[in-house]
Amino acid sequence: MKLLAPGHRGCAGCGAAIAVHSILSATGKDVIVVSPTGCLEVISTPYPESAWEVPWIHSLFENTAAVASGVEVARRALGRKDETKVICIGGDGGTVDIGIGSLSGMLERGHDVTYICYDNEAYMNTGIQRSGSTPYDAATTTSPAGKISFGNDRPKKNTPAIAAAHGIPYVATSSIAYPADIGKKVKKAIAIKGPKYLQIHTPCPTGWGFDSNRTIEVGRLAVETALFPIYEMENGKITSVKKIKRKPVEEYLKVQRRFAHLFKKEGGDAEIKKIQETADANAKQLGLDM
Amino acid sequence: MKLSVGAVAEPGSTRANKTGTWRTFRPVFNADLCVGCGICSQFCPEGIIHEKNDKYATDYDYCKGCGICAAECPKGAIKMVLEVK
Ligand SMILES: Cc1ncc(C[n+]2csc(CCOP(=O)(O)OP(=O)(O)O)c2C)c(N)n1
Ligand code: SF4
Ligand code: SF4
Ligand SMILES: [Mg+2]
Numbered sequence: 490m491k492l493l494a495p496g497h498r499g500c501a502g503c504g505a506a507i508a509v510h511s512i513l514s515a516t517g518k519d520v521i522v523v524s525p526t527g528c529l530e531v532i533s534t535p536y537p538e539s540a541w542e543v544p545w546i547h548s549l550f551e552n553t554a555a556v557a558s559g560v561e562v563a564r565r566a567l568g569r570k571d572e573t574k575v576i577c578i579g580g581d582g583g584t585v586d587i588g589i590g591s592l593s594g595m596l597e598r599g600h601d602v603t604y605i606c607y608d609n610e611a612y613m614n615t616g617i618q619r620s621g622s623t624p625y626d627a628a629t630t631t632s633p634a635g636k637i638s639f640g641n642d643r644p645k646k647n648t649p650a651i652a653a654a655h656g657i658p659y660v661a662t663s664s665i666a667y668p669a670d671i672g673k674k675v676k677k678a679i680a681i682k683g684p685k686y687l688q689i690h691t692p693c694p695t696g697w698g699f700d701s702n703r704t705i706e707v708g709r710l711a712v713e714t715a716l717f718p719i720y721e722m723e724n725g726k727i728t729s730v731k732k733i734k735r736k737p738v739e740e741y742l743k744v745q746r747r748f749a750h751l752f753k754k755e756g757g758d759a760e761i762k763k764i765q766e767t768a769d770a771n772a773k774q775l776g777l778d779m
Numbered sequence: 780m781k782l783s784v785g786a787v788a789e790p791g792s793t794r795a796n797k798t799g800t801w802r803t804f805r806p807v808f809n810a811d812l813c814v815g816c817g818i819c820s821q822f823c824p825e826g827i828i829h830e831k832n833d834k835y836a837t838d839y840d841y842c843k844g845c846g847i848c849a850a851e852c853p854k855g856a857i858k859m860v861l862e863v864k
Contacts, residue, residue: 539789
């Protein structure tokens with residue numbers, strides 16, 4: 490039986506729900522989950538219902554890592570010696586923007602917590618507003634493409650690098666397109682003592698604008714174009730990367746409404762070239778090409 | 780609505796909400812083509828695709844008809860057909 494029950498309110502084809510299934514398949518039942526406000530919280534716990542089959546706590550939007558720190562310390566204070574792990578599963582807005590202070594504190598204090606960000610690259614629950622994790626040129630409701638604008642004019646924040654800069658033992662990225670990769674990394678993370686950070690790419694049909702049956706395909710294309718590279722860092726060093734037979738970024742961009750303006754507007758070609766340069770830089774820095 | 784202490788909700792209680800009513804297209808599983816790999820069940824956002832005698836099937840009470848299972852099945856064993864109610 491899956492540990493996230495059906496009946497949840499996720500949109501048809503929701504990538505975040507798929508991420509949770511892959512995560513909980515790896516942790517099993519001995520886990521306490523903390524989640525901030527966001528789609529995952531809203532779809533899984535319309536009070537008085539809950540989809541969770543494991544202990545789950547809703548924090549505020551901004552303090553997920555602080556609540557998880559408290560849970561971990563309380564368990565120590567109570568002398569609990571069982572194998573139960575404390576993990577966070579939070580959206581990108583809750584993680585890379587408003588919650589980054591409490592995340593940094595948790596990593597710095599060295600709590601035995603695995604923080605997992607499901608990255609759907611915007612504030613979806615409140616209507617697709619841009620976050621620090623929104624990629625360059627994506628149209629959102631607060632970075633709309635129009636006559637002058639090509640959408641979000643800032644690059645995607647490199648949050649795994651920020652996490653790694655805390656000198657923590659384990660940082661990894663993954664994607665819902667690769668459930669076995671998520672499983673392996675979650676198992677590895679929870680077995681390591683101390684703070685761990687994982688970021689999982691979770692395409693969102695509603696926010697990105699693609700048909701609900703293409704969630705996995707879109708996730709795969711992000712990885713295959715090197716726009717969402719998959720790697721592991723142990724004690725600050727890159728220790729594994731997912732090698733790819735690289736595809737041009739157009740293949741990823743053209744299947745999503747949030748990038749549609751790049752193919753219609755004058756000057757779009759030059760923008761796509763810039764995005765290709767980001768992918769090239771990722772591939773070079775991490776040695777992604779087969 | 781009465782709030783319990785700590786606003787505690789019972790595990791798995793969203794099952795009361797039968798999301799199968801959302802469906803426009805219905806996945807039809809062809810057991811003759813299914814090789815039992817289970818790829819569809821790893822990707823279903825509802826977590827409802829289950830094994831039955833080495834073949835896979837879904838739970839139409841909750842299936843939202845997203846079509847991911849049909850898109851990802853490597854054997855083309857799942858077809859989406861328009862739902863008639
Ligand atoms: C302090 C505070 N500010 C704003 C909100 C409103 N709010 C709720 S969810 C959300 C966006 C969540 O975005 P993200 O963390 O990326 O999760 P997603 O919904 O995309 O899965 C916002 C802005 C809030 N609940 N609390
Ligand atoms: S808006 Fe996106 S992340 Fe939120 S429930 Fe829908 S598909 Fe999932
Ligand atoms: S159509 Fe979607 S919800 Fe229905 S069984 Fe297939 S993957 Fe699951
Ligand atoms: Mg988000």
